[in-house]
Amino acid sequence: MLFSNIPKLALLGYLTAQRVSGEVVPLDSNATSIASPPALASTTATPCICTEWSQISPAVAECTSITLDNIQAPASSAIILTKLKTGTSVTFSGTTTFGFTNSSQFRPIQIAGNNVTIQGAPGSIIDGGGPQYWDGLGSNGGLPKPGQFMKVQITNNSILKDLYIQNYPSHGINLAGVINSTVQNIVLNNSLGDAPNNISNGLSAAHNSDGFNVGNSVNLLLKDCKVWNQDDCVVVSDSSNVTVRNVFCSGSHGLSIAGGGTGPGHDIENIIFEDSVVTNSTNGLRIKTDFNATGSVVNVMFSNINLSNIKNYGIDIQQDYLNGGSTGIPSNGVHVADIRFLNVKGLVVPAAMNYYILCGNGSCENFIFEGVDIQGGGDTSSCNYPEGGCPE
Numbered sequence: 001m002l003f004s005n006i007p008k009l010a011l012l013g014y015l016t017a018q019r020v021s022g023e024v025v026p027l028d029s030n031a032t033s034i035a036s037p038p039a040l041a042s043t044t045a046t047p048c049i050c051t052e053w054s055q056i057s058p059a060v061a062e063c064t065s066i067t068l069d070n071i072q073a074p075a076s077s078a079i080i081l082t083k084l085k086t087g088t089s090v091t092f093s094g095t096t097t098f099g100f101t102n103s104s105q106f107r108p109i110q111i112a113g114n115n116v117t118i119q120g121a122p123g124s125i126i127d128g129g130g131p132q133y134w135d136g137l138g139s140n141g142g143l144p145k146p147g148q149f150m151k152v153q154i155t156n157n158s159i160l161k162d163l164y165i166q167n168y169p170s171h172g173i174n175l176a177g178v179i180n181s182t183v184q185n186i187v188l189n190n191s192l193g194d195a196p197n198n199i200s201n202g203l204s205a206a207h208n209s210d211g212f213n214v215g216n217s218v219n220l221l222l223k224d225c226k227v228w229n230q231d232d233c234v235v236v237s238d239s240s241n242v243t244v245r246n247v248f249c250s251g252s253h254g255l256s257i258a259g260g261g262t263g264p265g266h267d268i269e270n271i272i273f274e275d276s277v278v279t280n281s282t283n284g285l286r287i288k289t290d291f292n293a294t295g296s297v298v299n300v301m302f303s304n305i306n307l308s309n310i311k312n313y314g315i316d317i318q319q320d321y322l323n324g325g326s327t328g329i330p331s332n333g334v335h336v337a338d339i340r341f342l343n344v345k346g347l348v349v350p351a352a353m354n355y356y357i358l359c360g361n362g363s364c365e366n367f368i369f370e371g372v373d374i375q376g377g378g379d380t381s382s383c384n385y386p387e388g389g390c391p392e
């Protein structure tokens with residue numbers, strides 16, 4: 001992922017714009033303004049079962065139970081569900097597709113609401129059309145690709161569930177400003193992007209395809225999800241009280257905390273990753289803080305997690321991170337404390353390191369390893385904290 005510098009926004013004053021990776025993205029895109037007006041005769045009910053993209057905007061204004069059935073969104077036409085009435089239920093059914101949109105600013109699905117339910121019907125598929133965009137470079141360069149495939153800002157006991165999403169162009173689901181809500185039973189399948197294509201120079205065609213980016217969220221439960229991708233599986237920043245449970249990650253950069261940021265307000269607290277599997281991935285479990293960043297990462301638990309076929313680091317805590325190349329020199333502006341690894345088993349490849357910990361001077365405190373056993377790495381583990389060295 002691009003390391004996010006997300007300022008702590010007033011959580012509830014967050015409805016009109018979201019800042020992700022330094023860019024301000026209006027939630028309403030051009031698509032809103034060109035949506036057809038309801039144009040209703042007084043006798044005609046607004047359809048709450050939408051079969052065409054143009055019906056979505058009026059349905060959102062009128063309905064509290066909306067079905068999006070086999071929507072083929074035209075080019076540059078986002079599915080905008082940001083003004084849902086409190087308590088609304090939205091169901092994606094059939095196959096949802098998007099016309100080719102040659103823009104990195106395009107956000108295909110945008111959701112915000114209080115006490116809403118967003119779900120997929122059995123057998124439904126949301127298809128991002130990734131192969132039309134993938135060039136091996138992701139959001140780092142190359143051709144324009146829609147970013148953040150689904151932006152979600154739900155509150156007050158909302159639930160996002162039962163979605164099957166495949167072939168998203170770059171980043172997957174952005175959970176920013178989610179409060180007191182649950183995300184469950186989501187499949188993100190970008191495995192088609194593992195293979196190179198004819199413009200990716202031998203690299204995996206898909207890149208920067210983060211699964212879940214969690215930011216500015218409080219009291220979020222993310223559970224029972226499966227991700228096949230080519231970047232972070234779940235990455236948490238600027239959030240508190242987030243539990244990630246029963247997640248399967250393949251092809252990813254693992255389960256991550258991205259701590260700190262530029263300026264004040266980058267605090268992470270009470271995060272649990274548990275009962276999960278990370279396989280065929282560059283890293284297993286990771287806490288990364290940018291070189292020169294400030295903030296805190298406090299009370300994080302990784303519990304009952306199995307790692308296999310890990311290519312780089314099994315457990316990785318590093319305070320020298322920079323997107324595109326770590327410095328090798330840690331900085332100590334982010335306080336990383338009360339970090340527990342309980343019952344974490346893993347097998348990494350021979351070229352990998354079981355453990356890598358690079359803390360700043362005095363910035364790490366109280367790391368606990370219990371029932372932790374990472375094996376297979378031929379590259380000698382390196383830990384400058386705790387004082388006793390790596391847990392092996």
Ligand SMILES: *[C@@H]1O[C@H](CO)[C@@H](O)[C@H](O)[C@H]1NC(C)=O
Pocket residue numbers: 102143144
């Ligand atoms: C998309 O835009 C890029 C430049 O922004 C351009 O090079 C490319 O040809 C465009 N692709 C299509 C299919 O229009």
Ligand SMILES: *[C@@H]1O[C@H](CO)[C@@H](O)[C@H](O)[C@H]1NC(C)=O
Pocket residue numbers: 029030076103105106
């Ligand atoms: C929005 O409209 C402006 C002006 O017409 C255009 O330059 C821009 O590319 C459009 N953005 C998207 C995402 O379609």
Ligand SMILES: *[C@@H]1O[C@H](CO)[C@@H](O)[C@H](O)[C@H]1NC(C)=O
Pocket residue numbers: 086114115156
């Ligand atoms: C959301 O919850 C807060 C706190 O419980 C409450 O004040 C607010 O009215 C709720 N909003 C809606 C739209 O239900």
Ligand SMILES: *[C@@H]1O[C@H](CO)[C@@H](O)[C@H](O)[C@H]1NC(C)=O
Pocket residue numbers: 087115156157
């Ligand atoms: C949300 O809706 C459910 C019913 O769907 C209701 O039981 C609950 O009290 C609501 N919560 C809030 C915070 O509005």
Ligand SMILES: *[C@@H]1O[C@H](CO)[C@@H](O)[C@H](O)[C@H]1NC(C)=O
Pocket residue numbers: 155156179180219
């Ligand atoms: C979240 O839930 C807690 C406890 O249920 C409640 O005290 C708090 O006001 C809620 N926060 C918001 C923003 O709704």
Ligand SMILES: *[C@@H]1O[C@H](CO)[C@@H](O)[C@H](O)[C@H]1NC(C)=O
Pocket residue numbers: 166189190191192
């Ligand atoms: C994921 O997508 C690939 C390629 O499209 C497909 O072969 C595979 O069956 C899918 N996996 C799941 C779990 O749906």
Ligand SMILES: *[C@@H]1O[C@H](CO)[C@@H](O)[C@H](O)[C@H]1NC(C)=O
Pocket residue numbers: 198199
């Ligand atoms: C690359 O593959 C695409 C999709 O299979 C095809 O349409 C295109 O013509 C190919 N381009 C080249 C340069 O081979």
Ligand SMILES: *[C@@H]1O[C@H](CO)[C@@H](O)[C@H](O)[C@H]1NC(C)=O
Pocket residue numbers: 218219240241270
């Ligand atoms: C986070 O969870 C703790 C413990 O359950 C609770 O005391 C605290 O109020 C929660 N924080 C927020 C912001 O809801």
Ligand SMILES: *[C@@H]1O[C@H](CO)[C@@H](O)[C@H](O)[C@H]1NC(C)=O
Pocket residue numbers: 194195204229230250251252280
């Ligand atoms: C592992 O992931 C890589 C890309 O990260 C992919 O090319 C390969 O097919 C995956 N292997 C399996 C067994 O899933």
Ligand SMILES: *[C@@H]1O[C@H](CO)[C@@H](O)[C@H](O)[C@H]1NC(C)=O
Pocket residue numbers: 275276277304305306345
């Ligand atoms: C991890 O592997 C062990 C041994 O195979 C198994 O008992 C345990 O259930 C696994 N845990 C998870 C989260 O898959």
Ligand SMILES: *[C@@H]1O[C@H](CO)[C@@H](O)[C@H](O)[C@H]1NC(C)=O
Pocket residue numbers: 291292
């Ligand atoms: C770190 O901060 C120092 C002091 O502000 C600055 O000189 C340096 O360029 C920064 N380094 C990086 C890699 O941001």
Ligand SMILES: *[C@@H]1O[C@H](CO)[C@@H](O)[C@H](O)[C@H]1NC(C)=O
Pocket residue numbers: 361362
């Ligand atoms: C670490 O910080 C202490 C006190 O702030 C200082 O005395 C020491 O020289 C520093 N060590 C390194 C390696 O920078």
